[in-house]
Amino acid sequence: MRCVAGRVCTTASARLAAAGLEPPAARLAFAHALAWLGVAGGASVLPAWVRHQHPAVGPLLRDLRDTPCDDPACAWCRTAFSATHWLRESFGFDAFRPRPAAPDGGSLQQRIVEAGLAGRPALAVLPTGGGKSLCFQVPALARHQRTGALTVVVLPLQALMKDQVDNFRSKTGRLAAAAALYGALTLPERGAVMDRVRQGDVALLYVSPEQLRNPSVVRTIEQREIGAWVFDEAHCLSKWGHDFRPDYLYTARFIAELAERQCTPPPPVTCLTATAKHEVVEEIRSHIRDRLGQELDLYAGGAERSNLTFAVESSMSGRAERRPAPWSTPPPGAAPRSCGTR
Numbered sequence: 264m265r266c267v268a269g270r271v272c273t274t275a276s277a278r279l280a281a282a283g284l285e286p287p288a289a290r291l292a293f294a295h296a297l298a299w300l301g302v303a304g305g306a307s308v309l310p311a312w313v314r315h316q317h318p319a320v321g322p323l324l325r326d327l328r329d330t331p332c333d334d335p336a337c338a339w340c341r342t343a344f345s346a347t348h349w350l351r352e353s354f355g356f357d358a359f360r361p362r363p364a365a366p367d368g369g370s371l372q373q374r375i376v377e378a379g380l381a382g383r384p385a386l387a388v389l390p391t392g393g394g395k396s397l398c399f400q401v402p403a404l405a406r407h408q409r410t411g412a413l414t415v416v417v418l419p420l421q422a423l424m425k426d427q428v429d430n431f432r433s434k435t436g437r438l439a440a441a442a443a444l445y446g447a448l449t450l451p452e453r454g455a456v457m458d459r460v461r462q463g464d465v466a467l468l469y470v471s472p473e474q475l476r477n478p479s480v481v482r483t484i485e486q487r488e489i490g491a492w493v494f495d496e497a498h499c500l501s502k503w504g505h506d507f508r509p510d511y512l513y514t515a516r517f518i519a520e521l522a523e524r525q526c527t528p529p530p531p532v533t534c535l536t537a538t539a540k541h542e543v544v545e546e547i548r549s550h551i552r553d554r555l556g557q558e559l560d561l562y563a564g565g566a567e568r569s570n571l572t573f574a575v576e577s578s579m580s581g582r583a584e585r586r587p588a589p590w591s592t593p594p595p596g597a598a599p600r601s602c603g604t605r
């Protein structure tokens with residue numbers, strides 16, 4: 264194990280050395296794991312046939328690189344599971360947003376990232392513009408570096424998907440690490456994205472829920488080990504949410520069936536929404552509990568938008584009336600809106 268020192272957990276490797284590698288199958292799995300560890304951390308992923316023919320390799324790698332130990336001297340675990348390390352490494356920031364704050368006074372955004380890094384299922388309620396995307400993008404990059412696993416993000420709006428991919432690329436400089444599959448892509452564009460997913464370049468794949476009914480998309484995703492599933496705009500999972508979509512409900516069933524085919528437990532789920540209604544939160548949690556057996560820890564940051572103000576004025580005519588703007592020079596990004604109803 265000396266050749267991979269610093270790239271695996273020292274506690275796990277010591278445990279492995281003590282247990283020995285007696286059955287020939289274990290030795291073969293170890294050889295495959297060692298070969299992959301030589302190139303780990305780049306875009307190279309464990310080939311699907313290796314995972315299939317040597318089912319012990321996946322758990323072995325997860326043990327060595329994806330399960331944090333408590334030893335303060337373990338160099339691997341002290342960086343590979345550190346939220347601030349990955350924030351600096353991927354986005355170049357030194358600290359998470361201090362607001363909204365977690366109950367312990369720290370950054371709620373950091374606590375959500377820590378849950379993702381540790382593989383704990385989570386439901387985050389954060390206002391739009393509150394740094395929601397970073398909460399799953401940082402753990403996704405960390406997972407990809409640790410085990411080559413893919414994170415799949417289910418998102419309802421194509422325009423939002425393209426925005427998120429463009430934003431991620433410009434902020435991290437990692438052009439190949441994020442990609443999106445949605446209906447508006449041309450056939451060659453789809454083919455190119457699916458090739459990159461299969462080859463392992465992609466850490467973060469955005470899909471619209473309808474895509475999970477497409478056989479070629481399913482075959483592509485199946486080629487990869489799935490590290491986590493993310494439901495952005497997760498209120499769509501609830502009948503109380505204003506964007507209820509039946510295809511969203513199919514997704515949890517898809518996750519369970521895919522995990523069964525890949526002979527693994529369902530990967531951890533992260534749900535994010537800006538809707539803080541109690542009914543929505545409870546329905547999302549019970550949906551994931553019932554279908555995937557996961558209990559989502561709640562990280563409630565509120566849905567308040569401090570940059571928005573509302574004023575209601577009555578209209579004598581009973582119709583929307585155009586009113587003069589309440590300023591002579593509009594503040595940056597401001598615009599008055601008039602409407603007839605709520």
Ligand SMILES: [Zn+2]
Pocket residue numbers: 271272273274275331332333334337339340341
């Ligand atoms: Zn360790």
